């Protein structure tokens with residue numbers, strides 16, 4: 001189903017246990033009307049986990065991503081030129097690319113990065129575009145059924161959602177010659193020709209062939225019709241759809257009473273928020289794209305972060321202070337060699353793009369295993385570097401400074417003496433744990449509190465009061481450089497003494 005090594009979560013096992021025998025069709029649907037963000041990814045990941053659980057018990061599973069490309073443009077997404085208002089009501093698949101990057105359409109523009117991320121995650125999912133399904137006739141049968149049962153559908157909408165549909169309402173939205181799917185009034189169904197006769201906004205009479213994609217079912221009806229047309233057995237929904245009188249309530253009755261199709265298994269997931277920013281919303285321009293997240297973490301970490309422990313609960317995503325801990329937990333759960341993420345951040349910011357120096361720094365720091373897989377190391381370093389550059393709070397921007405920083409002037413006499421003593425004692429070939437011991441024992445011997453002693457180390461190397469675990473960090477740097485820097489603070493005081 002997917003090339004992921006993370007365990008199938010228990011909640012997904014439970015959902016799968018509640019679904020009947022297969023074959024199964026697991027679907028997730030998203031409208032590419034704007035950026036497809038990490039919140040949307042949560043829905044896809046819920047579906048993926050359930051599909052994996054079904055597969056694991058031997059079921060045949062088709063896993064579909066239904067991109068609602070035929071949906072009308074309802075609102076011009078943030079960042080799209082204002083003149084696109086002229087396409088309001090037109091199918092997203094027929095609105096031009098809002099960028100100058102060569103996509104086939106508005107829908108294609110917003111789908112492309114999301115699809116790229118799904119590929120990078122090696123997700124085995126079939127991407128369907130709804131305008132193609134309509135054009136291929138996949139929805140012809142259900143559209144005819146809907147048109148033949150217009151009154152019943154209208155009654156369900158009224159009873160469930162309290163919405164009284166206007167006179168002349170039709171479950172089908174034909175596309176006018178202008179391209180507009182909205183504001184047209186269906187006059188007659190011509191079942192022999194798979195067509196409807198309708199009057200457009202300008203009062204002109206036109207026909208639309210629903211077996212050729214010349215229009216679409218209204219959203220609430222389409223949801224139920226899609227279950228039947230694609231044979232859907234499971235679909236996750238965000239809570240906005242599952243509220244009382246919401247789209248799943250109407251679709252459930254339409255499926256049973258109009259389309260004679262059993263309601264698919266369901267899972268309600270909660271929203272995710274980006275800590276410090278808020279709920280994600282394409283229409284408000286608050287988006288975190290999966291591809292942004294894949295710049296700072298591998299696919300399985302992304303899966304774990306976005307799903308969280310329980311997708312039925314709201315989740316705050318923390319890409320700042322909490323991120324190094326998340327990465328450490330993720331990697332130790334995956335049984336990988338535990339180079340703390342903050343250490344990688346320091347290495348990445350210190351050596352830049354030089355993998356050999358990075359390997360050397362890690363080896364000297366005692367992380368030999370990590371240094372042995374150069375390709376993997378290069379990836380890890382790029383996550384660390386990107387995180388430091390794009391998300392890290394100031395205290396994590398930990399590049400070793402070329403010169404003794406100004407902050408060193410604030411060190412007191414004890415700290416200076418401590419650094420000078422360490423400088424004299426540092427071995428020629430330092431090793432992480434041995435240096436860690438040396439740093440502690442020297443502090444104890446000189447009566448300097450460890451926290452204060454270590455702050456001195458971070459201050460002269462990073463210009464910060466804290467940093468990664470000191471032993472491996474110091475051991476990873478060239479010995480001569482460290483000795484010079486540590487003893488330099490004594491010279492610094494002596495110079496200052498001479499001046500006064």
Ligand SMILES: [Zn+2]
Pocket residue numbers: 097098099100101102103108109
């Ligand atoms: Zn584009």
